[in-house]
Amino acid sequence: MDPVWKITKIRQQLAVIDGKKAPDIVLKNARYLHSMLKQWVVGNIWILGDRIVYAGDRMPPLLEGTEIVDCTDKTIVPGYIEPHVHPFQLYHPQSFADFCGQLGTTAFISDNLSFVLSLTNKKAFSILDHLKKLPFSFYWWTRFDSQTEMEQEEEIFSNTSILEWLERSDVLLGGELTGWPKLLHGDDQMLYRMQMAKGLGKKIEGHFPGASERTLARMKLLGADGDHEAMTVEExxxxxxxxxxxxxRHSSIRPDLPHLLKGIVEKELPIFDHLMMTTDGSTPSFHEDGVMDKCIQVALDAGVSPIDAYQMASYNIACYYNMSNLHGFIATGRFASLNILQDEYHPVPESVLSKGVWLKRNGKRVHNLADVDYTAIPKFTLDFSLDSQDFQFSMPFGIELVNDVITKPYNSLITREGQLANHDECYLMLINRQGSWHVNTMIKGFATNVQGFASSYSNTGDIILIGKNKxxxxKAFEEMKAQQGGIVLVEKGEVITTIPLTIGGLLYDGSVETLMEKEKALKQALAERGYQLGDAIYTLLFLQSTHLPYIRITPKGIFDVMKNKLLLPAVMR
Known part of the structure; x- marks a missing residue:
C-alpha cells in the first residue's frame, strides 16, 4: 500500500512548520469547526499542496508567495462526504464529482457494480487510478453479487475477482448486501466473501428494508456493520x-430524512454522533437543489444542531470508515478539503477547496475536474435488428408495478396483438446486446399511452423495450441503436425525446446540469403519457433487481424473488 504522502512531501510540510518554506495558502482569522471538540474555534489554517500542515493560533514564519485569505466573518467546515454513492445513474463518477464539488461534497464512497459488470478488473482499476489523480476523493465498495439472475454470475463475481477489489486501499467496504436472504438460508459463499472483507479490515454494508429485530440480530452475527434502509424512527x-x-437516506425514491430527523429530535435520542446521511444514488434532477449540502439543510430545518448536522456529513463518516486522519476534520495532517460558508445556517459554500485546489471562489466556479478516459468501457454497438417474430407475447401473466421499484405478478387478460388500447398495460421485452435471447411479458402500471420506448440503461446493461405499438x-430500438445507446421515446414513428448514453450505453457524456434537463424532459413526456410513479429511471434500473419483491425480468427469464424460482426461461433467438 502506497503512503498518501511520500517522504519528500512530508519533509516539505515539516519545513513549513519550521519556517524554512512558505505554505501555499493560509486561511486567516478562520472560524472553523473542530470536529473532535465539537466546537467552533478561531485560528489560522496553513495549507501546502493538498494537506493542512497546521491549524491553530499561529501565523507562518515565512509567507513569501503565500495566498492569504482573510476569513473574518466566515465559517469553515470540512468538505462533505457522500458515503453511499451509486455513480452510474446516467451520470458517471467524474461528471457527478464535478457537479458535487461546487456544492461542497468533495469525497465519495461509491458502488463498483457497473464497473464489475462491464470491465475486467485491470481496466476498471485503470479508471479508478485515473480518478484518484483528480482534486477529489474517490473511495469504493465492492459487490459480492449482481443483484439479479445471470448466467455468468460465478465467473464475474469470483472470489479471486472480489479479493482483488478488497485488496485496494481505496476500497473501504463490501456490500451492499442486497442478497442477504441467501445468507440466512445458508449461503456460505457469500459469508466467505464477507469474512474476506472483514479480514482485510473492511466494513460490511447491509441492505435490510423492513428488517425485524431478529433479522438484524442474525445479520449482525454474520458480520454486517451498517445499514441505510431505515424508513421510520423505530427502525x-x-x-x-x-x-x-x-x-x-434522502433519495429520489425514499426521501425519508426530514421525518426521520424530526422524530429523532422529538424523542431526544442522543445518537447524532452515530448517524450519517446519504442521497443513495438519486437520479440527476433530484440534485437540482443539492447533494450533501441538501441533507445538511434538511437536518437544520428539522431542528438538529448545526454541529451535529455537519458532523453527519463529514466527521461521523470519516470516523466510521477509519479515515478521520485524512477526512472530515480541520486539523493538522488532513486533506485540505474545506468549505467556506456565509455561516453555519447556509450549507451551500461560497468557496470550496478540495485537496488544496480551489473548485469555487466567492460563489463562482473556478475549476473543472479534468475529463476521465472511459474508452475501456465497451461501446454500445448492436449488429442485429428486430422484426415481428420477436414480438410474440403469449405469457398468461405479467409484471405489475406496485410503486417505482416494487413489482408483483398479475394475470393479463387483454388481447396481445397489434396496437394496445389506452389502459395501463404495455408490452415488455428484455433482450441482450448480442441479440441471442429475449424475455417477453406484459407490464402493468408503467403508463397508459407510451407507444414505443427503448432503454440501453438497465441493471445489467441489457435492453428494455416497453410500449403499446410494436x-x-x-423504431425506438433502432434510434437507440443508431445513437449507440440511450433512452428513447417514440410516438407515431417520431422521436419525442431522447437521452443519449454514449458511454457504454449506460452513461451520459456531458455535464450533470445538461443531463438534468434531458431527464426532466423525458419524465415530463412520460407523465403526459400516463406514467404516474415517482422516478422512471429507477423503474428501469430495478426491473431486473432480485433484491426487491416480488417478480423480476432477468437475463435468465421471469424470476419469482420470494420463491427463488425461475417461472419462465429466456427464449433463444
Whole structure:
C-alpha cells in the first residue's frame, strides 16, 4: 500500500512548520469547526499542496508567495462526504464529482457494480487510478453479487475477482448486501466473501428494508456493520439497539430524512454522533437543489444542531470508515478539503477547496475536474435488428408495478396483438446486446399511452423495450441503436425525446446540469403519457433487481424473488 504522502512531501510540510518554506495558502482569522471538540474555534489554517500542515493560533514564519485569505466573518467546515454513492445513474463518477464539488461534497464512497459488470478488473482499476489523480476523493465498495439472475454470475463475481477489489486501499467496504436472504438460508459463499472483507479490515454494508429485530440480530452475527434502509424512527432505533452504524437516506425514491430527523429530535435520542446521511444514488434532477449540502439543510430545518448536522456529513463518516486522519476534520495532517460558508445556517459554500485546489471562489466556479478516459468501457454497438417474430407475447401473466421499484405478478387478460388500447398495460421485452435471447411479458402500471420506448440503461446493461405499438417499439430500438445507446421515446414513428448514453450505453457524456434537463424532459413526456410513479429511471434500473419483491425480468427469464424460482426461461433467438 502506497503512503498518501511520500517522504519528500512530508519533509516539505515539516519545513513549513519550521519556517524554512512558505505554505501555499493560509486561511486567516478562520472560524472553523473542530470536529473532535465539537466546537467552533478561531485560528489560522496553513495549507501546502493538498494537506493542512497546521491549524491553530499561529501565523507562518515565512509567507513569501503565500495566498492569504482573510476569513473574518466566515465559517469553515470540512468538505462533505457522500458515503453511499451509486455513480452510474446516467451520470458517471467524474461528471457527478464535478457537479458535487461546487456544492461542497468533495469525497465519495461509491458502488463498483457497473464497473464489475462491464470491465475486467485491470481496466476498471485503470479508471479508478485515473480518478484518484483528480482534486477529489474517490473511495469504493465492492459487490459480492449482481443483484439479479445471470448466467455468468460465478465467473464475474469470483472470489479471486472480489479479493482483488478488497485488496485496494481505496476500497473501504463490501456490500451492499442486497442478497442477504441467501445468507440466512445458508449461503456460505457469500459469508466467505464477507469474512474476506472483514479480514482485510473492511466494513460490511447491509441492505435490510423492513428488517425485524431478529433479522438484524442474525445479520449482525454474520458480520454486517451498517445499514441505510431505515424508513421510520423505530427502525433507526432498532438498528442502533443492535449496534449498527445507521446512515439516514434522502433519495429520489425514499426521501425519508426530514421525518426521520424530526422524530429523532422529538424523542431526544442522543445518537447524532452515530448517524450519517446519504442521497443513495438519486437520479440527476433530484440534485437540482443539492447533494450533501441538501441533507445538511434538511437536518437544520428539522431542528438538529448545526454541529451535529455537519458532523453527519463529514466527521461521523470519516470516523466510521477509519479515515478521520485524512477526512472530515480541520486539523493538522488532513486533506485540505474545506468549505467556506456565509455561516453555519447556509450549507451551500461560497468557496470550496478540495485537496488544496480551489473548485469555487466567492460563489463562482473556478475549476473543472479534468475529463476521465472511459474508452475501456465497451461501446454500445448492436449488429442485429428486430422484426415481428420477436414480438410474440403469449405469457398468461405479467409484471405489475406496485410503486417505482416494487413489482408483483398479475394475470393479463387483454388481447396481445397489434396496437394496445389506452389502459395501463404495455408490452415488455428484455433482450441482450448480442441479440441471442429475449424475455417477453406484459407490464402493468408503467403508463397508459407510451407507444414505443427503448432503454440501453438497465441493471445489467441489457435492453428494455416497453410500449403499446410494436412498430414504435422497433423504431425506438433502432434510434437507440443508431445513437449507440440511450433512452428513447417514440410516438407515431417520431422521436419525442431522447437521452443519449454514449458511454457504454449506460452513461451520459456531458455535464450533470445538461443531463438534468434531458431527464426532466423525458419524465415530463412520460407523465403526459400516463406514467404516474415517482422516478422512471429507477423503474428501469430495478426491473431486473432480485433484491426487491416480488417478480423480476432477468437475463435468465421471469424470476419469482420470494420463491427463488425461475417461472419462465429466456427464449433463444
Amino acid at each position: 433507526v432505533e432498532r438498528r442502533i439497539m443492535q449496534g449498527y452504524a445507521v446512515t439516514l 412498430e414504435d417499439m422497433i
